[in-house]
Amino acid sequence: QKEVEQNSGPLSVPEGAIASLNCTYSDRVSQSFFWYRQYSGKSPELIMSIYSNGDKEDGRFTAQLNKASQYVSLLIRDSQPSDSATYLCARGGLTGGGNKLTFGTGTQLKVEL
Amino acid sequence: DAGVTQSPTHLIKTRGQHVTLRCSPISGHKSVSWYQQVLGQGPQFIFQYYEKEERGRGNFPDRFSARQFPNYSSELNVNALLLGDSALYLCASSVTSTLRDTEAFFGQGTRLTVV
Numbered sequence: 580q581k582e583v584e585q586n587s588g589p590l591s592v593p594e595g596a597i598a599s600l601n602c603t604y605s606d607r608v609s610q611s612f613f614w615y616r617q618y619s620g621k622s623p624e625l626i627m628s629i630y631s632n633g634d635k636e637d638g639r640f641t642a643q644l645n646k647a648s649q650y651v652s653l654l655i656r657d658s659q660p661s662d663s664a665t666y667l668c669a670r671g672g673l674t675g676g677g678n679k680l681t682f683g684t685g686t687q688l689k690v691e692l
Numbered sequence: 693d694a695g696v697t698q699s700p701t702h703l704i705k706t707r708g709q710h711v712t713l714r715c716s717p718i719s720g721h722k723s724v725s726w727y728q729q730v731l732g733q734g735p736q737f738i739f740q741y742y743e744k745e746e747r748g749r750g751n752f753p754d755r756f757s758a759r760q761f762p763n764y765s766s767e768l769n770v771n772a773l774l775l776g777d778s779a780l781y782l783c784a785s786s787v788t789s790t791l792r793d794t795e796a797f798f799g800q801g802t803r804l805t806v807v
Contacts (some may be wrong), residue, residue, distance in 0.1 A: 587798055613795070615798075621801075622780070622798045622799060622800050622801045623735065623798050624798070625796070625797060634792075659770050669734070671802070678782075679740060680725075680735045680737060680752070680796060682734025682735050682736075684732070684733055685737055
């Protein structure tokens with residue numbers, strides 16, 4: 580079982596719709612979770628961090644964390660063509676120290692006109 | 693404010709050669725980490741340095757080494773390059789060594805091609 584799992588997609592949504600990206604992780608110890616956006620040929624860009632169960636909203640983005648189910652998701656409201664990218668889910672280092680991120684393989688999102 | 697800067701942006705090397713990649717973190721950030729990303733995969737952790745000390749090492753061979761300087765910049769060195777080392781090498785900086793309540797920001801990466 581991979582430590583962080585994502586559906587590779589592509590996930591296609593129409594412009595203006597809500598895009599829902601999902602991620603599961605294998606351990607019950609992880610405390611910190613991150614969503615990064617990566618455009619083709621570019622480096623990952625941090626979108627959201629979440630540390631506690633529940634929802635965290637930032638503009639059009641909402642991250643959701645459920646530690647009991649070992650599940651984290653990212654919702655993108657009013658999706659725009661510029662949101663088309665690969666979204667990487669990552670969990671923080673298990674030890675609580677050290678800047679180790681473990682990434683999933685990413686979900687490709689396509690927002691269609 | 694300047695973000696994380698990496699150099700060079702692109703590099704072509706021959707098998708067996710050595711390469712040095714450089715990274716300058718965001719001003720005020722003391723932690724630098726290195727990641728390797730091959731096409732179609734998420735970044736894989738290589739090293740983390742904080743206050744010039746190694747704080748973490750991923751599952752990479754000893755051909756990979758790194759160091760951090762007093763100004764918190766960092767170098768990643770790879771010896772005896774293999775074709776499989778071709779990848780995007782990413783540097784990330786953060787304020788502290790822990791990920792609880794802090795966030796890591798990536799540079800633009802160095803695209804290494806080994807021929």
